[in-house]
Amino acid sequence: xxxxxxxxxxxxxxVRDNTLLIPEDLHGFADARAIMxxxxxxxxxxxxxxxxxxxxxxxxxxxxxxxxxxxxxFTDADGGETIVGPGDMLFLPRHQHMLSDFRNADGPLExxxxxxxxxxxxxxxxxxxxxxxxxxxxxxxxxxxxSACLDAFVRALPQVYGAITAPAALVQAKLLELLMLLHxxxxxxxxxxxLRHQSQDTSRRNIRQIMRAHALDDMTIADYAKLSGRSLxxxxxxxxxxxGMPPGTWLRQARMDHAHALVTHSDKPIAEIAHAAGxxxxxxxxxxxxxxxxxxxxxxRQDLSx
Numbered sequence: 001x002x003x004x005x006x007x008x009x010x011x012x013x014x015v016r017d018n019t020l021l022i023p024e025d026l027h028g029f030a031d032a033r034a035i036m037x038x039x040x041x042x043x044x045x046x047x048x049x050x051x052x053x054x055x056x057x058x059x060x061x062x063x064x065x066x067x068x069x070x071x072x073x074f075t076d077a078d079g080g081e082t083i084v085g086p087g088d089m090l091f092l093p094r095h096q097h098m099l100s101d102f103r104n105a106d107g108p109l110e111x112x113x114x115x116x117x118x119x120x121x122x123x124x125x126x127x128x129x130x131x132x133x134x135x136x137x138x139x140x141x142x143x144x145x146x147s148a149c150l151d152a153f154v155r156a157l158p159q160v161y162g163a164i165t166a167p168a169a170l171v172q173a174k175l176l177e178l179l180m181l182l183h184x185x186x187x188x189x190x191x192x193x194x195l196r197h198q199s200q201d202t203s204r205r206n207i208r209q210i211m212r213a214h215a216l217d218d219m220t221i222a223d224y225a226k227l228s229g230r231s232l233x234x235x236x237x238x239x240x241x242x243x244g245m246p247p248g249t250w251l252r253q254a255r256m257d258h259a260h261a262l263v264t265h266s267d268k269p270i271a272e273i274a275h276a277a278g279x280x281x282x283x284x285x286x287x288x289x290x291x292x293x294x295x296x297x298x299x300x301r302q303d304l305s306x
Contacts, residue, residue, distance in 0.1 A: 010029055011026075011029040011048070012048065017218060018217075018218050019056040019214070019218065019219065020055070020056070021058050021219070021223055021227070022058070022059055022061075022063065022113070022115070023037070023042050023044065023060065023063075023115045024060060024226065026046075029046075031046060031047055032044060032045070032046035032047075033046075035157050035158060035161055035162060036170065036171045037171065038166075038168040038172070039117055041061070041117040041119075041120055041171050042171065043113070043115075043157060043171075043174065043175070044112070044114075045110075045111075046110070046112075046113065047108055047109070048070075048108060049104060049109075050104060051102060051103050052100070052101070052102045052109075053102075053103070054099050055099060055100045055101070056097070057097075057098060057100065058096070058097050058098075058214075059092050059095065059096045059098075060095075061094050061115045061116060061117060062091070062092065062115070062116045063092040063114065063115050063116075064089055064091055064114040065084060065089065065090045065092060065113055066088075066089040066112045066113075066146060067085060067086055067088055067089070068086065068087075068112065069086055069108065069110040070104070070106065070108060070109030071083060071084070071086070071102070071103075071105075072101070072102050072109060072111065073100065074090060074099070074100050075098060075100075075101070076098050077096070077097055082141060084143065087147075087151065088144070088145060089144050089150070090142070090144075091142045091143075091144065091191075093140065093197075093198060094198060095205060095227075095229075096141065097214075112154045112157075114175060114178060116179070116195070116198075118199065119172065120175045120179075121195050123176055124176055124179045124180070124183075124195060125192070125195060125199060127176075128180065128183050129189075129192075142194055144182075144186075144190070144191070161174075179195070205228045205229055207228055207235070207239055208243075210227050211224070211251075211254070215251060215255065216254075216255065216258060216276070216277075216278070221235070221236070221251075224247060252288075253292075255277040255278050256288065256289065256292045256293075259273050259274070259285070259289060259297075260292075260300075262276065262277075263297045264301075270286070270297050273285075
């Protein structure tokens with residue numbers, strides 16, 4: 001069930017069955033709220049009390065994660081782990097699929113998430129003093145130490161802006177203020193290099209790579225379009241060129257192929273396989289399975305056992 005279809009719930013409940021697309025999916029949770037947003041720019045605050053492990057998320061915009069309390073572990077697609085403790089901040093590039101883990105050993109997790117769209121980054125690069133050309137490593141997640149200045153900045157946000165609807169100009173101004181505060185303390189110009197790399201990484205993503213990585217995720221066609229950096233109509237057009245069929249048809253086929261492999265090579269219950277293939281109702285799944293393979297899952301297993 002997608003965000004727009006569900007009642008208000010906790011982030012903790014939502015991530016059990018969904019990959020988070022951030023910042024889009026962060027709106028409307030009881031334990032994560034927007035302080036101010038405009039498009040993909042925004043400032044969010046989250047407070048998590050219970051353990052949250054293997055939380056899958058995908059970044060649609062460059063993000064700064066600042067941990068005020070607790071400790072959160074981030075794992076990238078290559079298996080590299082970064083532990084972010086109190087007062088630390090982690091810059092996450094756009095188009096990253098990662099996992100996060102939090103265990104409430106020392107109390108709840110309190111963190112701030114800042115997202116920067118292209119105009120904010122462009123304005124920062126225009127006014128900040130230049131840095132050496134960005135290296136390949138600046139396209140990956142980067143850990144920086146926080147400061148008392150940063151902590152004071154984030155603590156003031158809900159008091160000053162928590163009860164107002166900020167216009168786009170104010171959202172941009174606050175994010176630019178944050179970047180300039182960090183830049184003044186960044187003697188190695190790592191922040192400048194990181195954001196310059198992000199400003200250069202604006203190309204559309206490869207549709208085949210996206211679908212191979214996320215075919216089984218609980219996402220709509222519009223979500224896949226966002227991941228690819230395309231409008232919905234452009235995504236549907238480019239998808240058909242790449243696969244020779246509409247995305248909905250391809251997704252149903254890919255998920256049924258996955259279900260067929262589970263029926264054939266595992267002893268998982270049919271209801272569990274139906275859920276893994278994206279079906280809430282086992283009867284509907286069995287009908288679709290028979291339409292695709294001219295046999296039911298149970299019949300297929302019986303034939304294989306003989």
